[in-house]
Amino acid sequence: MLMSQLYAPTLRETPAEAELASHRFMLRAGLIRRSAAGVYSFLPLGLRVIRKVEAIIREEMSKIGGQEVLMPIVQPAELWHATGRWNDYGDEMFRLVDRHNRQFCLGPTHEELITDLIRSEVRSYRQLPLRLYQIQNKYRDEIRPRFGLIRGREFIMKDMYSFDRDEQGLDESYWACYHAYERIFARCGLDARPVEADSGAIGGDVTHEFMVLADAGEDLVLYCTSCEYAANVERAEAGPVASAKAAGEQLPMEEVATPGTTTIQEITAFLGVEATQCIKTMIYLADGEPVAALVRGDHELNEVKLQRLLGCSQLELADPETIAQVTNAPVGFAGPVGLAVPIVADHAVLEMVNAVTGANKADYHVKNVNVGRDFNADKAADIRAAQPGDPCPTCGAPLTSAWGIEVGQVFKLGTKYSAALKATFLDENGKEQPLIMGCYGIGVGRTAAAVIEQNHDEHGICWPMSIAPYHVIVVPVSVKDEQQWETAQAIYKALQDAQVEVVLDDRDERPGVKFKDADLIGFPIRITVGPKSLSQGNVEVTLRKTGDRTEVPVHQITEYVVNIISKG
RNA sequence: CGGGGCGUAGCGCAGUUUGGCUAGCGCGCCUGCCUUGGGAGCAGGAGGCCGGAGGUUCAAAUCCUCUCGCCCCGACCA
Incomplete structure (x- = not known):
């Protein structure tokens, strides 16, 4: 190719829209151009990179028995109604209506489609395992698209779906794909590491995300420096904390005036106590029902953990009116003592003695609050966010944190979709069983962007040979x-x-x-x-x-x- | 959705507060000369419905109303 003919319009100056290195250089080097927020065209150089990433993915998918298919982007609403995700997906789904007033969406993912595709053809355990994958555009109406290809509303994704006869088969599919992903990212020149993760709306219980550690990452990863443990903060287990119980005698509860002090920071300054002595009480609405969540003052609540514990589909901080109703006080003075809603306490809260907490009364807090004597928790669980310095749940060494870009994720789905869509097979005994599914995604554009995040200098991109245009x-x-x-x-x-x-x-x-x-x-x-x-x-x-x-x-x-x- | 900001030439921006003649600058682009080891120089030139619609005014990029788009922070998120 002659440079004079190559359509690679380079820019001397950085367009105002770009902040991240990958975004900046993709625009400046003439790889992509923006069409709308989170929607991009690929120019020749950008497309060559994408095609190379795809080629590596295809090779590795093929090695583990993956067969490529191509499915529609436009998907009928009925399938999504059948799994309940037409509602669950919410505003993130691009929806459209045809001339006959039938509803469709632009596929944000393809679990429904693939399950529908195989359910009438796969009838026997003899046809299993089956591993199908596709590489194509997917659509999510992100609240805030940003960072160029890292978070777009239209994006290229590889998804593989596995169908197995039992848990053991699923396990084999899962780990085959897990190891294929390690090879794929290594071949793309990425330093990516698998971390334990939350499965979110897609369902399932076992899942790993592949994270590229980079300052520009949107996910916080906690990892152990002395063993292999690594987890997304959404998932990371918070280890036990030192108990204060042995340290002090329980003192009589005492109400103190704390005018205008509503945050932990203000309380500690006003009363001269440590944040570790305070109980943070937050009122949430779980599917509309109020619930109180308690964590120690120096801890952060992990909403993902709380939601999983409560098993609700919607979880949000309660509005000021609800809080006033529940606590008889304005926001900032909630406490567990005498509270009439269910109380969920973090494990660390149970170890506290003579704690400070809101009095459920405007401008008052109470001192010397003790679990068991002054209030009881309906549930005690790990609901706080693990933080750097916490003990590793596997080996006890202190955890470190880093930002990561999620380039891939592997899930064990189980029977969520096969059961809802009645995708079954006959086992050796002639008994009808739901297919056991797994799904495995890679963000192709995001992977290319992540490569740039890890491989650039002040002058531009330093492509690894494997995916250089x-x-x-x-x-x-x-x-x-x-x-x-x-x-x-x-x-x-x-x-x-x-x-x-x-x-x-x-x-x-x-x-x-x-x-x-x-x-x-x-x-x-x-x-x-x-x-x-x-x-x-x-x-x-x-x-x-x-x-x-x-x-x-x-x-x-x-x-x-x-x-x-x-x-x- | 809440908060903040921005739409003026392909890109980066000034001009808007305080309305006024033909709307500017740098880069890029075109022509010629010149130059050739890290984004040269000189000369000439093309390119704008000042995001859109409506209004106020003798006069609107500038003031008012409405609208569309984009960026940043937050909430949110396979």
Whole structure:
């Protein structure tokens, strides 16, 4: 490909919309252009990268017996009604109505479709296991699309669905895919790590997310530095805390005036106590029913854990009116003593002695509150967010935290969809059983973006060889110099003949312009054909990632480059 | 959805507070000259319904009303 013909409109300045490195460089290097919020076109260079990521995915899916299918983006509402997700998905689903007033959605995912697709054909255990996958656009009307391809409303996703006869089969499918994902991300040049995760609306109980650790990540990951434990903060178990019970005698409860102090920070300053002595009481509405959740003052409540514990489909902080009704006080003075709604307490709260908490009375708190004597929790559970420094649930060493970009997730779904859609098979005994399902997604565009987050410098992208849009760019310092131009063309042709993906920068530009564009786009190898080296019969090979420069004789250049590429 | 901000040339922005002649600047683009190892220089040039609609006014990018779009923070999220 000639640079003068390549549709890669590079930008000198960064468009105002972009903040993250991946977003900035994808725009500046001419990989993508925005069409609407969270909706992008892929230009030739961007598409080449996407296709390479997809090719790696296809190879690895194929290795574990995955067969590719293509399913509709437009999906009928009935299937979604059958699983209840037409409602559960809420505003995140793009919905449309046809001329006959029939309802459809743009598929945010394909569990319903795939289950419908196989349920009439798969009849026998002899047809199992079955692993089907698709790579295609999916649609989610995100509340806030951002960061370019990292959180779009239209995005390319690979999803594999597995169908097995029993739990053991599911386990095999799950771990086969888990290991395929490790290979896929490694081949894309990513440092990705699997972490335990929450399964959210999609259902299921066992699940791992593959996280690319990067400051730009949207998920907080807690991991252990001395063992393999790693988990999304939504899921991370909070270990036990030191009990205060032995430390002190229970003192008589005492009401104190605390005018205008509604936050833990204000209370600790006003009363001169530690946050660890305070009980934070939050009133939630679980499917509309009020419930009080207690955590220690220095802890954060984990809503995902609370929701899972309560088994509700909607969980939100109660509005001020409800709080006033439940606690007889304005927001900021809630406490468990004498409260008439169900109380859920974090384990750490049960270990507290002589705690400070709201008095359920405007401008008052109570001191020396003790569990068992002054109030009882209806449920005690792990409902706080684990935090850095907490003991690892596996080995007890302190946990560390980091931000992660979720590039893939594997789920054991079980029978949620097969039961709802009556996808069954006959086992060896002729007995009808629901198929046991798993699903396994990879965000393709997001993976490419994550690669840039981990592989860039101030000048631009540093593509790993495996997914670089082209391997090599040949840059003659001056195309007007006959010897340089002839040599550059000869090298270009020789590399093409050797199946190298190469671009020749044939533009009559000053060298600085060509070098800047080469760095921005991120060709892993640059061959500079200039007067200095050429007088020695050499050209200069520069590696984008390391900046290493090597003089190579013109007649050896093809072999030299092919060798670098084959090493990845 | 709540809070904040922005829509003026392909990109980045000024001008809007205090209405006034032909709407500017840098980059990019086109032509010519010149230059060729890290985004050169000179000269000439093209490109705008100032997001859209309505209103006020002798006069609107500028004031008013409505609307559409985008960005950031939060809530939310396979």
